[in-house]
Amino acid sequence: MRTRALWLALAVALVGMGCGGRKAAYRIEARQEPFTFSLKLEGQTVFAEQKADTAASSIFYLTKEGPQFLVRPMEFHAGRTRLKAVYLTSDGRRAEIRIDPQKHGGCRVSIRVQPEEGILGVGETLACGPGEHLHGLTERVVGNDDRVPRDPSVPASLDRRGHRVEMITRGTISIYSPFYLSSAGYGLFVEGTWTGEFDMAAQRPDRIWFRFDGPSLTYHVFPAREPERILEMYTSLVGRAFLPPRWAFGPWRWRDEHRNLDTLYDGTPYRGPFNSQVYEDVAMMEKLDIPCTVYWLDRPWAKGQWGYEGFEWDSVRFPNARSMVKWLDSKGMKLLLWIGPWVVGDMAREALQKGYYLPSFRMAWLGILEGIPLSSVEALEQARQRALEAVAKLPPQVMAMIASWRQRQRIPAEDLTAVENARQSLLEELRQMSPQQFFDLLQQVDQGRVLVDFTHPEAVSWWHSYLSKVLRDGVAGFKLDRSEEIVPTERDVHAHDGRSLAELHNAYPVLYLRRTYEVTRKHRGSDFVLMPRAGYTGSQRFGVFWGGDAANTFLGLRNMIIGAQRAAILGFPIWGSDTGGYMKPTYREVLARWLAFSAFCPIMEVGPTSDRAPWDMPFEPHYDTELIAIWRTYAKLHQHLQDYTYRYAQEAHELGHPIIRPMFYEFPSDANAWDVWDQYFYGKDYLVAPVWQEGAAERVVYLPPGMWIDYWNPGNVIQGPTTLRVACPLYKMPIYLRKGSREKILDLERLYRESLELASTPPQLGDGSEIRP
Numbered sequence: 001m002r003t004r005a006l007w008l009a010l011a012v013a014l015v016g017m018g019c020g021g022r023k024a025a026y027r028i029e030a031r032q033e034p035f036t037f038s039l040k041l042e043g044q045t046v047f048a049e050q051k052a053d054t055a056a057s058s059i060f061y062l063t064k065e066g067p068q069f070l071v072r073p074m075e076f077h078a079g080r081t082r083l084k085a086v087y088l089t090s091d092g093r094r095a096e097i098r099i100d101p102q103k104h105g106g107c108r109v110s111i112r113v114q115p116e117e118g119i120l121g122v123g124e125t126l127a128c129g130p131g132e133h134l135h136g137l138t139e140r141v142v143g144n145d146d147r148v149p150r151d152p153s154v155p156a157s158l159d160r161r162g163h164r165v166e167m168i169t170r171g172t173i174s175i176y177s178p179f180y181l182s183s184a185g186y187g188l189f190v191e192g193t194w195t196g197e198f199d200m201a202a203q204r205p206d207r208i209w210f211r212f213d214g215p216s217l218t219y220h221v222f223p224a225r226e227p228e229r230i231l232e233m234y235t236s237l238v239g240r241a242f243l244p245p246r247w248a249f250g251p252w253r254w255r256d257e258h259r260n261l262d263t264l265y266d267g268t269p270y271r272g273p274f275n276s277q278v279y280e281d282v283a284m285m286e287k288l289d290i291p292c293t294v295y296w297l298d299r300p301w302a303k304g305q306w307g308y309e310g311f312e313w314d315s316v317r318f319p320n321a322r323s324m325v326k327w328l329d330s331k332g333m334k335l336l337l338w339i340g341p342w343v344v345g346d347m348a349r350e351a352l353q354k355g356y357y358l359p360s361f362r363m364a365w366l367g368i369l370e371g372i373p374l375s376s377v378e379a380l381e382q383a384r385q386r387a388l389e390a391v392a393k394l395p396p397q398v399m400a401m402i403a404s405w406r407q408r409q410r411i412p413a414e415d416l417t418a419v420e421n422a423r424q425s426l427l428e429e430l431r432q433m434s435p436q437q438f439f440d441l442l443q444q445v446d447q448g449r450v451l452v453d454f455t456h457p458e459a460v461s462w463w464h465s466y467l468s469k470v471l472r473d474g475v476a477g478f479k480l481d482r483s484e485e486i487v488p489t490e491r492d493v494h495a496h497d498g499r500s501l502a503e504l505h506n507a508y509p510v511l512y513l514r515r516t517y518e519v520t521r522k523h524r525g526s527d528f529v530l531m532p533r534a535g536y537t538g539s540q541r542f543g544v545f546w547g548g549d550a551a552n553t554f555l556g557l558r559n560m561i562i563g564a565q566r567a568a569i570l571g572f573p574i575w576g577s578d579t580g581g582y583m584k585p586t587y588r589e590v591l592a593r594w595l596a597f598s599a600f601c602p603i604m605e606v607g608p609t610s611d612r613a614p615w616d617m618p619f620e621p622h623y624d625t626e627l628i629a630i631w632r633t634y635a636k637l638h639q640h641l642q643d644y645t646y647r648y649a650q651e652a653h654e655l656g657h658p659i660i661r662p663m664f665y666e667f668p669s670d671a672n673a674w675d676v677w678d679q680y681f682y683g684k685d686y687l688v689a690p691v692w693q694e695g696a697a698e699r700v701v702y703l704p705p706g707m708w709i710d711y712w713n714p715g716n717v718i719q720g721p722t723t724l725r726v727a728c729p730l731y732k733m734p735i736y737l738r739k740g741s742r743e744k745i746l747d748l749e750r751l752y753r754e755s756l757e758l759a760s761t762p763p764q765l766g767d768g769s770e771i772r773p
Contacts (some may be wrong), residue, residue, distance in 0.1 A: 024081045024101040024105060024106070024107065025041060025042075025105065025223065025224075026039045026040065026041055026046075026081065026106065026107065026221075026223040027039070027040045027041075027080050027081070028040075028078060028079070028080065028081060028082070028083055028099060028107075029045075030076075030078040030083055030085075032073050032076050032085075033072075033073060034051060034056060034057050034058075034070070035057050035058075035059065035070050035073070035085060035087060035097070036048070036049040036050070036051065036057075036058055037049055037078075037083060037099065039107070039186070039221060039223050041185055041186075041223045041224070041225070042225075044185070046182075046184050046185035046186045046223050047126070047182075047184070047185075047186045047188075047221055047223060048126065048127040049124065049125065049126055049127070050125055050126060050127035050206070050207055051125055052125055052207070052209075055067070055069055055125070056069035056070060056071050056090065057069045057070035057071075057087075058124060058125040058126070059095070059097065059111055059122075059123070059124055059125075060122070060123050060124075060125070060211070061089075061095075061113055061119050061120075061121065061122040061123065062119070062120040062121045062122075062123070062211070063091060063118050063119060063120060064118065064120070065091065068089050068090045068091045068093070069089065069090050070087035070088075070089055070090075070095055071087065071088055071089060071090050072087060072088040073085065073086070073087055073088075074086045074087060074088055074094070081099075081101045081107065082098075082099060082100055082101065083097065083098065083099040084096070084097070084098050084099075085097045089113065093113050093114060093115065094113070094114050095111065095112070095113045095114075096110075096111075096112050096113075096114075097109070097110070097111055098110045102220065102237075103236075104220070104222065104233040104234075104236045104237050105222070105223075105224070105233050106186075106187075106220055106221050106222040106223055106224075106233055107220070107221050108218065108219075108220050109124075109218065109219050109220070109221065110216070110217070110218045111124070111216060111217045111218070112216045113215070113216065116215035116216070119215045120213065121194075121196070121211045121212055121213040121214070122211065122212065122214065122215070122216055122217035123209060123210060123211025123212070123217065124209065124210060124211075124217065124219070125207055125208070125209040126207065126208040126209070127206065127207065127208075128161075128200075128201040128205070128206055128207055128208045129184055129206075130205075130206075131183075132161070132182055132183055132184050132201075133159050133161065133182065133183035133664070133674045134159060134160040134161045134180050134181075134182055134183075134200050134201070134208070135158060135159065135160060135180060135181050135182075135566075135569050135662070135664075136160065136177070136179050136180035136181055136187075136566070136569050136570055137160055137163075137165045137167075137176070137177070137178070137179070137180050137198055137200075137566075137570075138165060138173075138175065138176050138566065138570075139173055139174070139175035139176070139547065139548075139563045139566045139567045139570070139572075140173040140174075140559070140563065140566075141154065141156065141173075141558075141559045141562050141563070142154055142163055144165070144166040144168060144170050145170070146170075146171065146172055146173060146548075146549070149173070149551075149555070149559045150551045150553070150555055150556070150559075152555060156558055156562065156677065156678075157562075157677055158562055158565055158566070158662060158677035159674075159677070160180060160198075160200045161200055161201050162200065162201060162202050163198075163200045163202055164197070164198070164199050164200070164202045164203075165197065165198045165200065166195075166196075166197050167190075167195060167196040167197060167198065167212070167506065168195045168489060168505065168506070169484040169505065169506050169508075169509060169534050169536055170484055171482065171484050171485050171533075171534070171548065171549070172533060172548035172549040173547060173548040173549075173550075173559070173563060174484050174509070174533050174534035174535065174548055175534070175535040175536075175539075175545060175563075175566075175567050175570060175572050176506065176535070176536050176570075177189075177238075177535075177536060177537045177570045177571065177572075178190035178196065178198070178210075178212075178537065179234055179238075179537070179570060179571070180198070180200070181222075181227055181230045181231075181234075181569065183664070183668070183674055185223060185224065185225050186221055186222060186223045186224070186230070187221070187222035187224070187230035187231075187233065187234050188219055188220070188221055188222070189219060189220045189222070189234055189237065189238065189537075190210065190212060190217070190218070190219045191218040191219065191220070192212065192214060192218070192503070193503055193504070193505075193506040193507040193510075193536060193537070194212045194213045194214040194502060194503050194506075195212070195213050195489055195502050195503075195505060195506065196210060196211055196212030196213055197210065197211055197212075198210040213491075213502050213503075214502075214503065220234075220237060222234055225668070226668055227569075227664060227665045227668055228657060228665065231569070231571070231656050231657065231658065232655060232656050232657070234571065234656070235571050235655075235656025236656065238537050238538060238540075238571060239538055239540065239541040239571075240540070240541070240571070240652065240653055240654070240655075240656050241540045241541070241571065241572070241573050241574055241649070241652045241653050241656075242530075242540065242541055242542055242543055242544065242574070242653070243649055243650060243652075243653040244528075244529045244544055244574065244649070245526065245527050245528075245529070246642065246643075246646050247293045247294065247332075247334055248293075248294065248529045248544065248574075248603070249293075249602060249603075249641075249642045249645045249646050249649070250291060250292065250293030250294065250604075250638070250639055250642055251290070251291050251292050251293065251294075251604045251606065251635040251638050251639060252292065252293070252294040252295070252296065252576075252603065252604060252605040252606060252607075253281055253285065253292050253294075253295055253296075253605075253606050253607060254295065254296040254297070254298060254605060254606075254607035254608060255277060255281075255298065255607055255608050255609070255611045256298050256582075256607070256608035256611055257298065257299075257300065257608075257611055258275050258277045258278060258297060258298075258301075258317065258318070258611075259276075259277060259317070259611075260275045260276050260277070260316065260317050260318070260319070261276045261277065262276075263276075264276060264279075264280050264765055264767075265280060265613070265615060265616035266762065266765060268765050268766075268767055269767055270767055270768050271767045271768050271769040272767065272768020272769060272771050273319060273320045273323065273324075273768070273771055273772075273773040274318070274319065274320055274323070274324040274327065274768070274771065274773070275317065275318050275319070275324070276768070277611075278295070278297075278318075278324065278328075279768050279771075280613075280765070281295070281613060282295070282328070282331055282333070283765055283766070284613065284615055284763065284765070286331070287763035287765075288615075288628060288632060288758060288759060288763060289632065289758060290628075290631060290632045290635050291635050291636065291638075291639045292332075292333055292635070293332060293333060293334065294333060294334050294335075294336060294476075294529070294605075295328055295333045295334070295335055295336070296335065296336035296337065296338070296479055296605075296607075297318070297335065297336070297337055297338065298338040298479065298608070299338045299340075299481075300314060300317065301313065301314060301317070301318060301337060301338065302314055303315075304344065304345045305344045305345050305448045306340075306344050306447075306448065306449070308338075308339075308340060308344060309344050309345040309346070309347070310345060310346060310347055310466065311466045311467060311469045311470055312469075313470075320773040321473065322473045322474065323773035324773075325473055325474040325475060326474060327771065327773075329474065334476035334477070334529075335474070335475055335476055336475065336476060336477045336478060336479055336529065336531070337470060337475050337477075337478055337479070338478070338479045338481060339467070339478045339479070339480055339481070339516070340449070340480075340481050340482050340483075341451055341452055341454075341480075341482065341483045341508070341512045342446075342449040342450055342451045342452065342482075342486075343449075343450055343452060343463075344448045344449055344450070345448070347450075347466065348443055348448060348449070348450040349443060350462075351450050351452065351459070352374045352439065352442060352443060352450060353373060353374055353375040354373055354375065354458070354459075354462075355371045355372055355373035355374075355456070355459075355496075356371065356452060356453060356456055356458065356459035356462060356463075357371045357450045357451055357452065357453055357459075358371055358451040358452065358453040358454075358487070358495055358508075359371060359451075359488065359493055359501075360445065360446050360449075360450075360451055360486040360487070360488065361486060361487070361488040361489075361490075362405070362445045362446055362486070363442060363445060363446075364488050364490055364492075364493045364501075365390065365391075365394060365398055365402060366386075366387040366390055366391065366441075366442070366445070367383070367386035367387045367388075367389060367390030367391075368383060368386070368387070368442065369492055369493045369494065370493070370494045370495075370496075371453050371456070371495070371496055374439060374442070377435045380435035380436075380438055380439055381435055383438065383442075384430060384433060384435065384438045387430055387438070388427060388430055388431065391423060391426055391427055391430065392423070392427065394423070396413040396414075396416060396419045397413045399413075399419045399422055399423050400412065400413040400419055400422070402422070402426065403418075403419070403422035403426075406426060407422060407425060407426070409422060446486050449486065451486065451487065452512075453495055453496050454508070454511035454512055454514075454515045455495045455496045455497035455499065455504070455511065456495075456496035456497075459496070460515050463515065464515070464518070464519040467516070467519050467520075468519060468523065471519070471520060471523040471524065472523070476524065476527065476528055476529065477520065477524075477528040477529035477530050477531070478516060478520070478530055478531070479531050479532075479546075480512060480513055480516060480530060480531065480532035480533070480543070481532070481533055482533075482534075483508055483509040483512045483513075483532065483534045484508075484509055484534040487501065487504075487505050487508050488501040488505065489501055489502055489505045490502065506536045507536065509532060509534035509535055509536055509539060510535070510536050510537070510538045510539045510542075512532070513530060513532050513535070513539050513542045513543050514538075514542050516530055516542075517530055517542040517543065529543070529544060530542060530543035530544070531543055531544050531545060531546055531603070532545060533545065533546055533547075533548045533549075535572060539572070540571050540572045540573075544574035544575065544576075544602070544603055545567060545572050545574065545575045545576075546575065546576050546577060546578065546603065546605065547559075547560050547563045547564070547567075547575065547576070547577035547578070548582075549578070549582040549583065550577055550578050550581045550582050550583075551581050551582075551583055552580060552581030552582065552583040552584065552585065552586060552587060552590060553581065553587070553590060554590060554593075554692050554693060554694045556581040556583075556590075557581070557590060557593060557594050557597065557690070557692045558678070558692045560577040560594075560597070561597065561677075561678055561680075561690050561692060562677060563575075563577070564577070564601060564660050564680070565660055565661075565662045565677070565680055567660075568658035568659065568660040568661065568662070569658065569662065569665075571656065573602065573648075573649070573652040573657075573658040573659045573660070574602045574603065574649060574652070574659065575601060575602060575603060575660070576598065576601045576602065576603025576604060576605045577594075577597075577598065577601065577605070578605065578607065578608065579591065579594045579595055579597075579598045579604070579605060579606045579607065579609070580594050580595075580606075580607075580609050581594070582608065584610045585610050585618055585619075586609045586610040586612070586617070586618065586619075588617070588619060588624070588627060589694065589695075589730065591609065591614075591627065592626075592627060592630050592730050592731070593690065593691050593692065593730075593733070595630050595631055595634045595635075596630075596634055596690060596691070596732075596733035597688075597690040597692075597733070598634070598638070599634035599635070599637050599638040599641070600638075600641075600660075600682045600686065600688045600690075600735075601660065602645050602648075602649065602659050602660070604634075604635070604638045606631065606635075614627040614628045614631055615628060615762065623762050625756060625759045625760055626730065626731070626756070628755070628759035629731070629752060629755035629756040629758075629759050630730070630731050630752075630755075632755040632758070632759065633731065633748065633751050633752045633755050636746075636751060636755075637746060637748065637751075640744075640746050641682075644683060644685075644743060645659065645683075647683075648683045659682065659683060660680055660681070660682060661680060661681040661682075661683070661684075662677075662680055662681075663676045663679065663680060663681070663702070663704065665681070666681050666684065666704070667704040667705070670704050670705065670721065672702055672704070672721065673702075673704055676702050678690065678692060679701060679702065679734075684738065684741075685737055685738045685741040685743050686711075686735065686736070686737060686738075686743075687703070687708065687735070687736040687737075687738070688733060688734070688735050688736075689701045689726070689733065689734040689735075690733055691728045691733055691734075696728060697727065697728060697729070698725055698726055698727050698728050699725075699726060699728055699734065700723060700724070700725055700726075701723070701724045701725075701726050701734050701736075702721070702722075702723050702724075703718055703720035703721060703722050703723075703724065703736065704720050704721050705720050705721050706719075706720050706738060706739070707719060707720070707738075707739035707740075708720055708736040708737070708738065708739060709736060709737040709738075709739055709741075709745070710735075710736060711735035711736060711737050711745060711748065712732060712734075712735065712748055712749060714737075714745050717739060718736075731752050735748075
């Protein structure tokens with residue numbers, strides 16, 4: 001262990017020297033008219049601008065009058081690694097372009113147009129070569145709508161080529177970063193959090209273009225032949241991954257909604273002091289020898305509306321909660337709690353009155369464009385007048401949505417008569433409202449939820465004071481949900497710090513996580529975990545992540561296999577997914593295959609499994625011996641990998657290297673590795689091939705160059721490159737170990753047989769009365 005630590009320290013030092021201590025390896029080639037530039041690496045062009053056929057330049061910006069371009073040089077200075085140019089633009093402005101070398105080893109390209117007024121976005125157009133592979137941008141498979149990747153007609157691919165990708169965080173598969181790497185030998189990252197868009201050779205196969213909605217554009221280019229080097233450069237700029245404690249890398253268990261029942265799953269009357277389903281899970285995992293280091297409670301866990309009011313425990317659902325936390329800790333399990341970025345009940349009222357809130361998109365429809373305090377009759381009356389003015393101007397599409405929400409009418413936006421009738425009805429309702437009624441409307445406009453403005457120092461201190469209550473109870477961290485849902489993207493909505501929501505929308509999940517990190521670290525030092533579903537550039541420094549509300553199908557599993565690798569490339573290496581999918585019902589074969597996949601994710605979280613467990617499933621057999629054995633086998637394997645995973649988490653924290661690694665990451669010179677998307681490396685040593693097709697009894701596995709040990713049959717050593725057809729009974733996922741690895745091999749066949757035998761007879765449970773709170 002000491003030897004590895006010394007090597008890691010040396011590697012960190014060498015990477016640091018590479019970023020800041022040597023001359024940039026790239027060389028600029030620039031053309032003055034029309035302005036274009038490219039980067040060469042070792043004599044080969046790896047990155048190049050390419051203007052559209054009808055455009056005057058590859059750089060463009062948007063105004064109300066349409067796209068504008070560079071038309072005439074006014075100043076031009078180009079060196080080996082630097083460039084400064086000033087151009088007159090098509091609408092008479094001045095555009096300054098600068099290219100400067102950076103400590104990370106690449107360059108920074110900045111485009112600023114003066115004057116800025118009226119600029120709606122700035123963009124760039126690049127060349128894309130035949131056969132060029134593009135990876136990154138988002139965790140989700142394709143599109144910016146959760147329904148799209150659940151469509152079986154949508155082709156699966158890790159490659160982003162041919163995709164058009166919005167840079168707007170949306171639920172529920174929600175990790176985004178304006179970064180991609182290219183097989184041509186470069187990576188590209190756009191600074192800032194403005195909403196934007198990438199066209200990854202979708203419109204034209206020979207072009208990439210991107211634009212962002214701010215008044216200027218700055219991006220970094222990381223020229224390098226190896227994906228690993230590109231990620232080192234990228235993560236040195238944006239920040240490297242949070243390193244959680246070792247216990248976070250053991251198996252986890254959770255349910256979506258815990259009920260406190262009078263009986264346990266087998267009919268045993270329950271007389272224990274804690275929630276019955278928490279007791280049942282812990283007792284059954286103990287008796288079946290299924291390891292677990294983290295237990296989390298999702299919503300509802302608190303009192304009141306949404307089961308999340310005031311950070312006060314629901315004493316009926318979770319009696320003796322503080323003692324329960326200590327009891328779980330005595331069992332070697334840390335407790336996490338679900339939280340959201342919004343408040344409800346009395347806290348929501350207080351947030352509105354004190355101006356601690358961020359307007360939601362529905363509030364913005366009603367003319368609330370900033371978090372003004374709503375504590376007086378005068379303030380409420382002024383807000384009501386603004387609402388009348390705003391509703392009178394709403395476009396038909398928005399008015400149709402309001403009718404659906406407020407008046408429970410479904411009307412098409414094209415039916416202008418119905419839309420106008422709905423508008424007049426709402427205006428009349430607003431005219432008749434008292435100030436208190438209007439306040440109540442704002443509080444309930446999002447089903448009682450009011451977003452906290454995490455740019456407001458007083459709001460943050462106030463929110464921290466409530467979160468501290470459960471941290472003092474011993475809670476070891478939080479699952480941070482839903483920070484991308486009701487946050488607007490409009491330019492005319494502003495936060496307390498003055499930022500437009502067009503700029504803050506993508507930053508909001510980062511702020512939510514960072515504010516939670518600050519208070520949790522204050523209470524627990526480094527002994528905690530935070531796990532959000534939404535992330536943008538910078539989020540990785542404060543938490544680990546899960547893959548959102550995955551579908552409960554083989555398509556859902558397919559999407560998570562892709563999502564795990566995408567998250568890794570984006571610099572989010574510590575990741576897991578809802579084993580079996582989030583949605584109900586749970587399907588037996590899907591859950592079995594997903595358990596194997598989750599064992600080779602840094603976070604193995606088993607749940608919600610329809611709020612049931614494999615000893616009490618909603619299908620036959622209800623007590624599922626085979627499923628229990630599969631769970632135990634892969635939980636034991638994940639536990640066996642715990643130190644290995646932690647070592648690679650340290651490497652991710654220090655060097656920016658991912659834990660889950662796409663095939664091309666380890667074998668960039670192997671053309672086949674760039675095309676294989678449904679198998680990956682876990683660290684450098686393990687190659688795994690999840691089974692994601694329904695009814696599959698076998699699957700194809702590609703082994704790259706080298707010698708590979710069949711983990712299920714270690715006597716079988718295979719020379720690569722080769723393609724195999726591997727038998728995959730329900731309990732078996734193909735796993736290979738790189739020959740020469742020092743990793744100890746578990747006898748998985750024996751472990752599975754042992755697990756079957758242990759699970760063959762249902763354990764006898766106590767009634768909980770043996771526990772003394």
